[in-house]
Amino acid sequence: MQLEGKRTIVTGAASGFGRGIAERFVKEGAKVAVLDINEDGAKAVAGELGDAAIAIGCDVSRAGDINAAVARTIEAFGGVDVVVNNAGWSHKNRPLMEVDEATFRKVYDINVLSIFHMTKAIVPHWLERKYPGVMINIGSTAGIRPRPGLTWYNSSKGAVHAMTKSLAIELAPEKIRVCALAPVMGATGLLETFMGMPDTPENRQKFIATIPFGRMSEPKDLANAALFLASDQAEFLTGVILEVDGGRTI
Numbered sequence: 001m002q003l004e005g006k007r008t009i010v011t012g013a014a015s016g017f018g019r020g021i022a023e024r025f026v027k028e029g030a031k032v033a034v035l036d037i038n039e040d041g042a043k044a045v046a047g048e049l050g051d052a053a054i055a056i057g058c059d060v061s062r063a064g065d066i067n068a069a070v071a072r073t074i075e076a077f078g079g080v081d082v083v084v085n086n087a088g089w090s091h092k093n094r095p096l097m098e099v100d101e102a103t104f105r106k107v108y109d110i111n112v113l114s115i116f117h118m119t120k121a122i123v124p125h126w127l128e129r130k131y132p133g134v135m136i137n138i139g140s141t142a143g144i145r146p147r148p149g150l151t152w153y154n155s156s157k158g159a160v161h162a163m164t165k166s167l168a169i170e171l172a173p174e175k176i177r178v179c180a181l182a183p184v185m186g187a188t189g190l191l192e193t194f195m196g197m198p199d200t201p202e203n204r205q206k207f208i209a210t211i212p213f214g215r216m217s218e219p220k221d222l223a224n225a226a227l228f229l230a231s232d233q234a235e236f237l238t239g240v241i242l243e244v245d246g247g248r249t250i
Contacts, residue, residue: 001029002231007077009033012087014041016188020219033073060087060114070121086138093149093196111156132175139180168239177238184245186217213246
């Protein structure tokens with residue numbers, strides 16, 4: 001098992017990509033703290049994963065919630081080796097001038113500020129115990145090859161990619177690795193938001209037609225990529241933005 005004994009945190013893990021990552025990590029021998037603002041959903045996922053998982057209700061946009069979640073995970077597992085910042089949000093696909101400030105701030109609070117809070121909470125733990133910690137941030141193809149109608153979301157994921165590279169270079173002397181995944185759109189709870197139209201087979205096909213492999217991303221795709229980056233097999237990789245996109249950004 002590739003993550004035997006690894007103690008991990010996955011945010012936004014009650015559903016979608018986060019759930020897929022949490023499930024795969026447990027199968028590979030990791031212990032997982034399932035974090036989500038939907039605490040009942042987190043408890044349901046952790047219950048299915050068994051003794052290797054704990055559930056923690058957490059609003060990732062709030063420093064207090066992140067600090068408490070990290071402290072609880074350390075108490076439960078004895079430490080944290082890997083963090084996956086998966087929680088994300090988007091405004092509805094629409095002309096950029098129609099997105100108000102409150103919506104913009106929510107997108108940045110969940111997609112970008114959350115990584116700031118997690119960094120502040122987890123890096124001191126890694127430095128104190130001299131752990132070669134791993135942080136994996138979930139970016140997006142939107143931050144590489146933007147789609148119209150999602151300007152402010154696109155920019156938030158571009159910020160995630162830039163933060164990932166900057167964190168990687170600054171923390172490299174401490175042997176702390178920071179990488180990101182850039183998935184293409186998947187059938188998650190945000191699908192209709194990304195499309196800006198009803199989720200019908202016809203509307204899906206319009207988006208799928210832009211992906212060379214002919215399908216959207218699935219939780220297993222992100223889970224497989226996250227597993228590799230979190231494992232010791234990737235010990236010499238940092239600052240990587242791994243595109244999990246079926247060729248979308250080529």
